[in-house]
Amino acid sequence: MKLAPSILAADFARLGAQVAEAERGGADRIHIDVMDGHFVPNLSMGAPIVASLRPVTRLPLETHLMISNPDLFLQEFAESGSDSFLVHWEGNFNLHRTVQSIRALGKRAGVAINPATPAAVLEEILPDVDQVLVMTVDPGFGHQRFLHSTVAKIGRIRQMIDRVKHDCDLEVDGGIDSETAKLCVEAGANVLVAGSSVFGTNKSVPEAMNRLRAGRE
Numbered sequence: 090m091k092l093a094p095s096i097l098a099a100d101f102a103r104l105g106a107q108v109a110e111a112e113r114g115g116a117d118r119i120h121i122d123v124m125d126g127h128f129v130p131n132l133s134m135g136a137p138i139v140a141s142l143r144p145v146t147r148l149p150l151e152t153h154l155m156i157s158n159p160d161l162f163l164q165e166f167a168e169s170g171s172d173s174f175l176v177h178w179e180g181n182f183n184l185h186r187t188v189q190s191i192r193a194l195g196k197r198a199g200v201a202i203n204p205a206t207p208a209a210v211l212e213e214i215l216p217d218v219d220q221v222l223v224m225t226v227d228p229g230f231g232h233q234r235f236l237h238s239t240v241a242k243i244g245r246i247r248q249m250i251d252r253v254k255h256d257c258d259l260e261v262d263g264g265i266d267s268e269t270a271k272l273c274v275e276a277g278a279n280v281l282v283a284g285s286s287v288f289g290t291n292k293s294v295p296e297a298m299n300r301l302r303a304g305r306e
């Protein structure tokens with residue numbers, strides 16, 4: 090099981106230090122949430138954050154694009170140091186083209202689906218991707234409550250991945266704490282994105298990550 094701390098919940102005044110703490114805690118990758126106030130009703134960060142983090146960590150920088158036209162920004166993020174992209178199925182009429190553009194930049198490609206989107210939409214694109222991201226909350230904000238209705242879908246996608254693309258990561262994002270992490274892993278997830286349960290607790294970041302792994306509050 091891999092951990093991808095989301096810096097959305099980090100202290101931005103000490104972002105480099107927070108990422109270093111996550112690295113010390115054994116993070117597998119750093120998850121960067123990009124929001125445009127249009128695809129989701131919130132704003133967050135852009136490529137300059139990726140460029141600032143690139144020289145201060147060896148961890149892969151995973152870029153979750155919650156924006157209306159991801160194709161316009163892929164190159165800028167790639168040049169800034171993004172190693173992988175998660176793009177949404179929702180609202181993308183040319184998803185295959187977007188995925189091919191990511192691959193042409195030499196980056197890992199992942200497709201994200203929202204809670205109300207059925208697993209079946211992944212069937213055709215799965216052979217082309219390295220990661221699937223199941224949103225376990227509606228995207229746009231950190232610190233939301235995990236939607237239990239997504240657990241059965243994680244199981245269905247695990248079966249699909251085992252059948253079609255067994256080396257594809259199955260990642261979950263939103264409301265992941267030690268309890269919900271366990272449910273997701275049991276259902277077949279192998280990568281956990283976590284923001285507030287890593288950066289927003291009264292424990293140190295490495296300790297919070299250990300608790301998440303161990304399934305303890």
Ligand code: DX5
Pocket residue numbers: 095096097098120122153226227228229230231232233262263264265282283284285286
């Ligand atoms: C939500 C983002 C998540 C967010 C998760 O739209 O995609 O990555 O940071 O935050 P928590 O872990 O607090 O739910």
Ligand code: ZN
Pocket residue numbers: 095120121122153262282
């Ligand atoms: Zn995210």
